[in-house]
Structure formats: C-alpha cells, structure tokens
Amino acid sequence: xxxxxxxxxxxxxxxxxxxxxxxxxxxxxxxxxxxxxxxxxxxxxxxxxxxxxxxxxxxxxxxxxxxxxxxxxxxxxxxxxxxxxxxxxxxxxxxxxxxxxxxxxxxxxxxxxxxxxxxxxxxxxxxxxxxxxxxxxxxxxxxxxxxxxxxxxxxxxxxxxxxxxxxxxxxxxxxxxxxxxxxxxxxxxxxxxxxxxxxxxxxxxxxxxxxxxxxxxxxxxxxxxxxxxxxxxxxxxxxxxxxxxxxxxxxxxxxxxxxxxxxxxxxxxxxxxxxxxxxxxxxxxxxxxxxxxxxxxxxxxxxxxxxxxxxxxxxxxxxxxxxxxxxxxxxxxxxxxxxxxxxxxxxxxxxxxxxxx
Ligand SMILES: *Cc1c(COP(=O)(O)O)cnc(C)c1O
Numbered sequence: 001x002x003x004x005x006x007x008x009x010x011x012x013x014x015x016x017x018x019x020x021x022x023x024x025x026x027x028x029x030x031x032x033x034x035x036x037x038x039x040x041x042x043x044x045x046x047x048x049x050x051x052x053x054x055x056x057x058x059x060x061x062x063x064x065x066x067x068x069x070x071x072x073x074x075x076x077x078x079x080x081x082x083x084x085x086x087x088x089x090x091x092x093x094x095x096x097x098x099x100x101x102x103x104x105x106x107x108x109x110x111x112x113x114x115x116x117x118x119x120x121x122x123x124x125x126x127x128x129x130x131x132x133x134x135x136x137x138x139x140x141x142x143x144x145x146x147x148x149x150x151x152x153x154x155x156x157x158x159x160x161x162x163x164x165x166x167x168x169x170x171x172x173x174x175x176x177x178x179x180x181x182x183x184x185x186x187x188x189x190x191x192x193x194x195x196x197x198x199x200x201x202x203x204x205x206x207x208x209x210x211x212x213x214x215x216x217x218x219x220x221x222x223x224x225x226x227x228x229x230x231x232x233x234x235x236x237x238x239x240x241x242x243x244x245x246x247x248x249x250x251x252x253x254x255x256x257x258x259x260x261x262x263x264x265x266x267x268x269x270x271x272x273x274x275x276x277x278x279x280x281x282x283x284x285x286x287x288x289x290x291x292x293x294x295x296x297x298x299x300x301x302x303x304x305x306x307x308x309x310x311x312x313x314x315x316x317x318x319x320x321x322x323x324x325x326x327x328x329x330x331x332x333x334x335x336x337x338x339x340x341x342x343x344x345x346x347x348x349x350x351x352x353x354x355x356x357x
C-alpha cells in the first residue's frame with residue numbers, strides 16, 4: 001500500500017499506530033478475548049478507558065481544579081444548543097463573534113433563548129478575516145467564540161480578554177497548541193478534527209459556572225447530568241472515546257502540546273511560505289489571521305485547475321479540494337499529518353510553477 005498524504009478536513013487523519021491499536025481492540029480488547037464493542041461500558045476495562053481519556057485531557061491541557069471533563073455525543077452541532085440551555089439566563093443576553101459558518105450556526109441556536117448580540121462579523125468578506133476592536137457587552141451572560149474557522153482557514157491568534165464568561169468551540173484546533181483553560185467557562189470540541197473518530201465530543205466545563213440560568217433543561221442537554229454521572233449517564237460512544245484516548249496518549253508520548261505546537265507551526269510556515277512565493281497561487285485568508293490547521297488557497301488562473309489536480313493526485317495527495325463556500329483548495333494540517341506530507345504538497349506546487357508559471 002503506498003502512502004497517502006491525507007489532508008481531509010474532518011473526519012481526518014489519525015496516527016497510524018493509533019489506528020492499528022484501535023483495530024486490534026475490535027477483535028480482542030485488553031486480552032479479554034472480547035471486542036471492545038461487545039463489553040459493558042460499566043465494565044472495569046471500559047471505566048478505565050474513560051478515566052484515562054479524562055486524565056490525559058487534564059494533563060495535556062493543564063486543566064485546573066474545578067473543571068469537569070466530559071465525553072458526550074451529538075457533535076459540536078448539538079453543543080451549539082447546549083450552550084444557551086446551560087449558560088443563558090431566562091430573558092438573558094448572549095454575545096457571539098461571527099467568524100464563519102460554524103460560529104454562525106452556534107449563534108442561530110441561541111436565538112430562541114433570549115437576546116443574541118453579534119458583537120462583530122466577518123461575513124462581509126466571506127469570513128476571510130477575524131474581526132478586531134469590537135466591544136463585548138458587559139451585561140451578557142456569556143461571550144461565544146470559535147477559535148478556528150475550519151471552512152475559511154482563519155484562526156484566533158489571541159483569545160479576547162473578556163469580563164464575562166467565555167465559551168469556545170475549539171473543534172478544529174484543540175490540542176494543536178497551548179491554551180489557558182482558566183480563561184474559559186466552557187470549551188467544547190468534536191473529536192473528529194484533532195482528537196479521534198466522529199461520535200464523541202469533548203466538553204471542559206467549569207463546575208461553578210453551571211446551574212445559574214433558572215431554566216428547566218432537558219436531562220440529556222443538561223451538563224450537570226453528565227458531570228454527576230462522570231460522563232456515564234447513558235451509554236457513551238465507547239469506540240470513539242477509546243480511539244480518542246489512544247490519540248491523546250500518542251500526543252503525550254511524543255512530547256505533548258508543546259511538541260505538537262512547534263510541529264504545527266513548522267508545517268504551516270512551510271505551506272504558507274510556498275503559497276506566498278509561488279506565482280500561480282494566492283491565499284484566501286487575511287495573512288495575520290491564517291489558520292495553522294486549515295490553509296485555504298486558490299489558483300490565480302482557474303483554467304489551470306485540471307493540470308494542478310492531476311499533479312497532486314499523482315503525488316498521492318488526498319482531500320485538498322476546497323469547501324464549496326470558498327472554492328480552490330484547503331489543506332488541513334491536523335496534528336497527525338506529518339511534516340513530510342506538507343513537503344510533498346509544496347514540492348508539487350513548485351513543480352507546477354516550473355511547468356506552467
Ligand atoms: C466540524 C465543526 C463543527 C461541526 O461539528 P459536528 O460534530 O459535525 O457537529 C463545529 N464547529 C467547528 C469549528 C467545526 O470545525
């Protein structure tokens with residue numbers, strides 16, 4: 001099998017060794033002669049997986065005391081709804097920063113709950129930048145941000161300072177760089193971009209921030225339900241959690257977030273330098289706001305698209321076609337993508353420029 005350079009935007013590349021261990025667990029988990037998929041989630045063996053996954057999150061992100069780690073279902077898209085349910089007061093107010101499709105979807109879900117203030121939006125330029133210099137209303141119940149805009153290739157390089165509770169969708173850049181969890185009342189992130197397979201979503205929740213809305217919250221949407229039951233209120237998505245645990249262990253074994261941040265910076269520098277130097281391409285995102293995870297770029301001359309597509313496909317590159325909302329190309333460089341894969345893409349772009357430039 002020849003190596004594929006997998007730039008998929010999500011679900012996305014996972015470390016080969018993780019996939020191998022994961023596949024073994026489907027046949028014979030922990031030498032039980034049983035599959036991980038056919039044992040109770042309350043068995044000692046699975047309870048240990050959950051505990052290990054939670055402790056790895058704490059360790060890798062330096063999560064302070066007073067926060068709970070949950071692995072739930074429903075994806076980030078259900079998270080959009082859980083946010084107002086758990087954090088917006090009855091007749092309350094919430095502030096949102098609209099930096100892309102996902103940010104906008106999050107904001108939409110809050111609209112039925114109270115007053116939703118869009119503090120700023122980059123929609124005017126198809127979300128190709130991160131708005132700055134906005135004012136966050138000090139009487140809002142929370143401020144919601146999306147730290148990385150997967151579709152448009154922008155990323156918040158600094159977390160805005162904020163006097164009200166801060167909530168972040170970090171689906172596509174969690175574990176890619178250091179963060180200060182104490183700045184946030186809640187962080188949520190679907191697994192399938194940087195942590196594991198689709199099917200589970202990580203919540204990092206400041207315990208003391210909950211239970212203040214005066215709302216009746218449906219049991220499954222109430223974060224307190226899951227905190228009380230240590231993420232085992234109902235059957236958790238065992239396989240996704242197991243593979244996420246393996247990926248976090250892989251990250252720790254290799255040097256943790258500090259190591260991956262350096263590597264992610266190297267990968268992004270390598271590709272963006274080529275995008276800027278190459279006469280046939282241009283980046284679509286504002287340079288200062290470029291994402292280290294998803295690099296978006298287009299051909300200056302669209303009529304060369306077939307030629308470029310043939311060349312990257314011949315180099316065993318997969319998944320760089322851009323999202324339909326941006327067009328062109330999107331190279332997603334999540335944690336498990338090796339630097340060598342970025343070099344292969346850069347070499348193709350250089351060869352393409354020699355041939356057609
Ligand atoms: C992919 C993505 C989502 C949607 O996640 P689902 O798990 O499919 O609901 C939300 N936010 C961001 C930033 C994403 O990248």
